[in-house]
Amino acid sequence: MTGAKRRAEIVQRIQAQAEPVSGQKLAEAYGVSRQVIVQDIALIRAAGYDIIATNRGYILNAPVAAKRTFKVQHSDDQLEEELCSIVDLGGCVHNVMIHHRVYGRLEAELNINSRKKIADFLEDIRRGKSSPLKNITSGYHYHEVTADNEETLDMIEHALKEKGFLVVQESLE
Secondary structure, rough: OOOHHHHHHHHHHHHHHHEEOOOOHHHHHHOOHHHHHHHHHHHHHHHOOOOEOOOOEEOOOOOOOOEEEEEEOOHHHHHHHHHHHHHOOOOOEEEEEEEEEOOEEEEEEEEOOOOHHHHHHHHHHHHOOOOOOHHOOEEEEEEEEEOOHHHHHHHHHHHHOOOOOOOOOOOOO
């Protein structure tokens, strides 16, 4: 069995179990050493799976169920209101992206999911550590927002639209 196939099966096995799966049991099941399993888990994590090691074995943290990208525009004064509109409804602002005419796509990771993180972010900007990325594209920018479900994302989209932040893209039809 190839390493890639073994890692795919490890992910399936961990997903299918209600209880943590021990590294020793995985090693025995695939006829490899415990160290090979540790290396496999590291590669699986690098591939984007949120595997957690507990004292009883490995578990797979449930992935975020829904993700959506919103194109928005607002002033600096409205930045806090925009972010609160998302996190107060249960969303996490994963990133901010812009499309610059010269530099192309620029993106910064945010991972803002609480008012505390919003306050920290705004304080960093206030102290002059940086300015909002949106300022180099006339306020236009994108956020990838994650949430537990599509309904939450629908509520966030509605709130952003109601407040005038959401840029509605016209259909070409």
